[in-house]
Structures are given as structure tokens and as C-alpha cells.
Amino acid sequence: MITDNHPFKVNSAGHLEASGVDLVQLAETYGTPLYVYDVAIIRENCRNFIRTFENLGVRAQVAYASKAFSTIAMLQVMNQEGMSLDVVSQGELYTALQAEFPVNKIHMHGNNKSLEELTMAIDHDIGCIVVDNFHEIELIERILRDKNKTIDVLMRVTPGIESNTHRYIMTGNEDSKFGFNLSNGQADQAFLRLRNNPSIHFKGLHAHIGSQLFETEGMLLTAELLFKKLDCWHTDYGFIPDVLNLGGGFGIRYTKEDEPLPYPEFVKELTSAVKEHASSIGIPMPEIWIEPGRAIAGNAGLTLYTVGSIKEVPGVRNYIAVDGGMTDNLRPALYQATYEGVLANKASATASDTVSVAGKCCESGDMLIWDLPLPDVDENDILAVFSTGAYGYAMANNYNRFPKPAVVFAENGSAQLVVRRETYHDMVKNDISYE
Numbered sequence: 526m527i528t529d530n531h532p533f534k535v536n537s538a539g540h541l542e543a544s545g546v547d548l549v550q551l552a553e554t555y556g557t558p559l560y561v562y563d564v565a566i567i568r569e570n571c572r573n574f575i576r577t578f579e580n581l582g583v584r585a586q587v588a589y590a591s592k593a594f595s596t597i598a599m600l601q602v603m604n605q606e607g608m609s610l611d612v613v614s615q616g617e618l619y620t621a622l623q624a625e626f627p628v629n630k631i632h633m634h635g636n637n638k639s640l641e642e643l644t645m646a647i648d649h650d651i652g653c654i655v656v657d658n659f660h661e662i663e664l665i666e667r668i669l670r671d672k673n674k675t676i677d678v679l680m681r682v683t684p685g686i687e688s689n690t691h692r693y694i695m696t697g698n699e700d701s702k703f704g705f706n707l708s709n710g711q712a713d714q715a716f717l718r719l720r721n722n723p724s725i726h727f728k729g730l731h732a733h734i735g736s737q738l739f740e741t742e743g744m745l746l747t748a749e750l751l752f753k754k755l756d757c758w759h760t761d762y763g764f765i766p767d768v769l770n771l772g773g774g775f776g777i778r779y780t781k782e783d784e785p786l787p788y789p790e791f792v793k794e795l796t797s798a799v800k801e802h803a804s805s806i807g808i809p810m811p812e813i814w815i816e817p818g819r820a821i822a823g824n825a826g827l828t829l830y831t832v833g834s835i836k837e838v839p840g841v842r843n844y845i846a847v848d849g850g851m852t853d854n855l856r857p858a859l860y861q862a863t864y865e866g867v868l869a870n871k872a873s874a875t876a877s878d879t880v881s882v883a884g885k886c887c888e889s890g891d892m893l894i895w896d897l898p899l900p901d902v903d904e905n906d907i908l909a910v911f912s913t914g915a916y917g918y919a920m921a922n923n924y925n926r927f928p929k930p931a932v933v934f935a936e937n938g939s940a941q942l943v944v945r946r947e948t949y950h951d952m953v954k955n956d957i958s959y960e
């Protein structure tokens with residue numbers, strides 16, 4: 526059932542809607558599976574972060590982590606909303622350039638950036654590279670020397686913190702592939718190397734401890750550790766950071782069990798901790814950067830499916846199979862992620878049954894939702910699965926040669942196709958016949 530505070534509403538026909546657009550009609554027009562975004566929610570998510578920093582009177586950049594959902598239309602909205610942008614690959618940078626995103630507001634991440642990726646970033650004079658390892662420093666030094674250019678960098682460090690989230694989406698723990706270790710001397714070595722290169726403008730530190738965090742504890746501890754290091758570098762070398770980037774990871778509500786701290790409170794706690802630490806070590810307050818991905822795109826998106834086969838295993842469970850699955854939403858199979866959904870064409874009906882939603886891939890693990898309460902389900906009902914806006918389309922794949930679904934943006938009562946559905950021709954277009 527859709528409650529009053531749910532991001533999506535039910536219209537007078539009893540159909541689910543997004544920004545005033547009837548989702549049952551949308552499924553008819555564009556087919557299913559279909560990703561639909563309510564653009565008003567995306568905008569409000571951006572404004573919520575930006576406004577909080579403004580109200581606190583703090584210099585900040587809110588960079589959308591485009592890995593969550595990187596398409597030209599999405600990045601155009603990010604630009605309209607005054608966001609900065611985090612990219613982790615040449616493909617994401619290319620998408621940003623195609624969207625004409627201002628290059629000086631693009632930050633590049635990656636734990637194994639290639640010479641080609643770094644060259645593209647430097648050629649385009651992007652705002653900043655978040656340096657991850659010594660190999661990368663060497664590559665950057667080489668490119669800057671060859672091209673006689675300069676670049677702003679942050680250093681990504683692993684603070685050695687186990688965030689309270691799934692092991693696969695923890696990133697700040699000691700045993701991590703990301704960043705320079707803060708405590709074993711690597712960060713100090715990298716600091717000296719970056720500082721001693723006049724072509725590199727070392728702006729400060731970056732840490733991201735994990736994703737889908739519900740509380741500030743881990744980030745506050747991270748800030749404390751970063752400032753310990755900054756205190757040493759300030760005392761020993763007079764270093765004053767311009768920027769402190771605390772990463773993303775702000776959790777969202779997938780099911781009613783999820784209760785993430787509201788973002789303004791998250792931001793307020795982080796900001797006041799940074800203020801206190803800066804003043805205690807006697808340096809000016811650095812500009813704060815954050816990188817939310819899921820918190821911007823996640824709850825704004827849903828996926829529409831058509832119900833096909835309905836299978837009862839008497840005394841065990843009822844399966845309903847939909848026309849998508851782990852190809853358009855890998856998260857349940859990868860992280861045992863949980864979701865909620867409703868029948869978009871029976872959105873005001875009361876649940877009378879409990880069903881499990883299966884995908885159509887040839888994998889027993891291709892289950893989207895276990896034990897979902899729904900009204901009586903019939904073939905051709907339209908199932909809407911909520912909160913698929915982040916890492917849904919972004920992690921979609923062509924397993925079993927299922928084409929990736931289309932993406933539609935809805936805003937102010939109208940809908941626009943922003944990504945076309947892949948075709949079977951797309952499935953084979955790079956194949957070459959073997960003579």
C-alpha cells in the first residue's frame with residue numbers, strides 16, 4: 526500500500542503515478558521492463574543537500590556520484606541543479622562531456638585509472654583527480670610533464686574503518702583495494718611526492734568508507750582520523766588543505782525496515798565535526814565536498830515489469846515471474862538487497878496474498894523480492910519495484926541476451942524517453958561471424 530509520505534502517489538484511476546504521469550499508461554506506451562524517474566524527486570534530493578550547506582553558511586561542493594546512474598539526461602539535470610560530478614571511468618567522463626557538464630566541476634575517481642583515462646581527464650582540464658595509488662601518481666606526473674600542464678588533486682585515503690554495511694560495499698576498511706593507507710606511512714609518502722611536484726596542486730584529502738550508511742558514526746570517526754593526519758602535516762610542513770572530501774554513502778529507504786538519518790542532519794553533524802577539528806588544529810575550515818549517488822537517484826526511480834507466469838508451490842510459496850530480473854537489477858543477487866513493490870494497476874487495492882517475485886534469467890538466484898504482500902495477482906498486471914533509481918540501470922547487463930530496458934523521465938505531468946530500449950540487433954552488433 527502507498528502511504529501518504531511515499532514518494533510516489535496513486536491517481537483517481539487507482540494507478541500508480543510519477544510526477545502526475547500514469548505509470549500503467551507509460552508501461553503500455555514504452556513496454557516493460559521500464560525504468561521511470563520522477564525528476565522532481567531527483568531535483569529535491571539535490572536541493573536538500575545544497576540548501577543544507579547554504580543554510581549552514583559553509584563552502585561546499587555536492588558532487589553527484591554518477592556511477593549510480595549515468596546518462597546524458599541525468600547529468601543535464603545535475604548541471605541544472607548546480608551539482609558537481611564524480612566520475613570513475615572514461616565512459617562516465619565521456620557521458621559527462623556529451624552532457625556538456627562543466628569540466629571544472631568534474632572529479633575523477635578510480636583505483637586503477639589508465640594512462641588513457643588520466644590523459645583524457647587532463648586534456649579536458651577537469652576540476653580534480655582523486656589520486657588513489659603510487660602507480661597513478663607516476664602516470665599523472667608523466668602526462669603533466671609531456672603536456673606541460675597542471676592539475677588539482679585530492680588524495681584518497683583508507684582510514685581503516687569498517688562501515689556498518691554489506692561487505693561488498695565497504696570501502697574504507699584497512700583491507701581495501703582503494704586508496705593510500707592512512708596509518709602505515711603510505712599516505713605520508715604520497716603526500717610528500719604530490720606536494721613536491723609543482724605541476725600538481727594538492728588540495729586535500731578524500732575518504733569514502735562505504736555505501737548505504739544510515740548513521741554518521743563511521744564518517745565522524747573518519748573525519749577525526751583525517752584531521753589527525755592533517756594536524757601532523759600542518760605541524761611538520763605547514764600544509765593547509767583547501768578541501769576535505771568525505772565521500773558519499775548516504776543511505777536510502779528500500780523497505781520499511783530502513784531508517785536512514787535525514788540528510789540535513791547528516792550534513793549538519795559532519796559540518797560541525799569538521800569545524801571543530803579544524804579549529805582544534807588551528808587551520809581554517811576547508812571546503813567540504815561530498816559525493817552522494819544513491820541519495821540523489823535512488824528513491825526517484827522505480828522499475829515497471831509485466832507479470833507473466835504465476836506458479837504455486839503448495840504449502841511452500843507462490844512465485845510470480847516478471848519480464849526482467851537480475852539483468853535490470855543486479856542488487857538482490859549481488860548483495861541480497863531487499864525491495865518493496867506494488868501492482869501499479871491495482872495500487873489502491875489491499876494486499877491479500879504474499880508472493881515472491883522471480884526474474885526470467887536462467888538462475889535460481891534471480892529473485893527480485895522474497896515475500897512481497899500484494900493484492901490478487903493476475904497475468905499482465907504491472908508490478909512497480911521502488912527505489913531502483915541508483916545502481917539499477919547503472920549495473921544492468923545483457924545476461925541471457927536480454928536487452929537493457931528503456932528509461933523515461935517524468936516531470937510536471939509529462940513523460941520523456943531519455944534512454945531507448947536496447948534491441949536484439951544491439952545484442953549482436955559487435956559479434957563477427959567466424960569464417
Ligand SMILES: Cc1ncc(COP(=O)(O)O)c(C=O)c1O
Nearest residue numbers: 590733736773774816817818819
Ligand atoms: C568514492 C565514492 N564516492 C561516492 C560513492 C557513492 O556512493 P553512494 O551512492 O552510496 O552515495 C561511492 C560508492 O560507494 C564511492 O566509491
Ligand SMILES: N[C@@H](CCCC[NH3+])C(=O)O
Nearest residue numbers: 592694696736856915916
Ligand atoms: N553498486 C553498489 C554500491 C557501490 C558503490 C560504489 N562504491 C550498490 O548498488 O549498492
